[in-house]
Amino acid sequence: MTTVRIPPTLRAETGGESAVPASGSTVRELLDDLTGRFPALRERIYPEGELARFVNVYVEGEDVRTREGLDTEVSDSSTVILLPAMAGGR
């Protein structure tokens, strides 16, 4: 299982969890598994199997959009981070 880090603004969709295990050998399989278990998260960031434009997914510190997108490979030891922008400053 790969651990996926959930940003604070999406934790209501994962029952408050900040890191959730998910299985799959690519980002797509990982997101399918993860959002299958958290349908509210699917609706937010992965509707109809498309990654919402406002969320970045990082595998080993690289934005998957600069690699093979949803086909980017992941392993059990990969660090996967979901990250939308945050605006807070004061």
Add this chain to the structure above:
Amino acid sequence: MSATVREIGPREAREADALLVDVRSDEEWKVSHIPGALHVPMSQVEERLPDLVPDRSRPIITYCAVGARSHRILPTLDALGYEDAISMAGGIVAWRELGFPVDSESRLDEDKRERYSRHLLIPEVGEDGQRRLLETSILLIGAGGLGSPSALYLAAAGVGRIGIVDDDVVDSSNLQRQVLHSTAGLGKPKARSARKALMELNPDVEVVTYEERLTSENVDRILAGDWDLIVDGADNFPTRYLLNDASVWHDIPVVHGSIFRFEGQVTVFKPHEGPCYRCLFPQPPPPELAPSCAEGGVLGVLPGVIGSLQANEALKLALGIGEPAVGRLLLFDALGAKLDEVRVRRNPDCPVCGDNPTITEYIDYVDFCGGR
């Protein structure tokens, strides 16, 4: 003469048989200036220059820190009747980078040597670095959670000129984290409250305040104030996208920070050398996924950590040392006590800083960010 670009490089300026006029502040002049130059601060040019230089046909070359103020003052010289006035591109910073001589109180005075002694002891900073800080101008967007620690540390470090843009007033719910303000300042404009605190901390610093919210209408005027760097501590998406576009067009690096609850992000956007905010986040999240700290809360010390990291990046950039977080987004998690980083790459298709930009003027940022 027209008001189009009228500049010459330092090399030509040095060769030219013209009077150099330094339009910077008294404080900046004291730190260092070009030998033989005449000093007339920008705000006094209209009143004093005609007496000091009665011959209107004498060629004049204006200069400032990096060349923005000296260019902006040219229409004033034209109006006074000077026939041959031009600005030196790149200012005294470019002059010095070419190895041309400057006069200064060659040593920092005793008070400054004492005040900045811990900087002078570090080989990477030293007297040259400290003088450089005293000549640096940094604009802070927001004097709130992030702006508080960065403003305090930048002022304490002797950054010579600090600008503060904030249209808010001090509220008691701010004081849990906005350490620039105090109970006595409740109800006062934050920009003014910040100015008072910074000047009490370090009278060497000139503080310029803008008691207004950054908008498409005022951003060009505010960014034209000869700023070397911007520290972004805004609290909303429209301001952040507006600042991004403006900073790319004005070519000013931005030290970005953002916070929410227990987590914060820091990076440096250096126009055309690294990615911009739109390369990192082409789109803001929908409003329901973008709660502000006022809505979602924030641990009081978190802006202290993130704002201090921003000040660290700003000082490194000003001093030209270390490895600024260009192309790297630092992710701080207060609960886990962890600092991670991810890579941010410049997007050649970016609508603002890309190879073929499609956005070339200000847009409706509130609308772009979903109405807030």
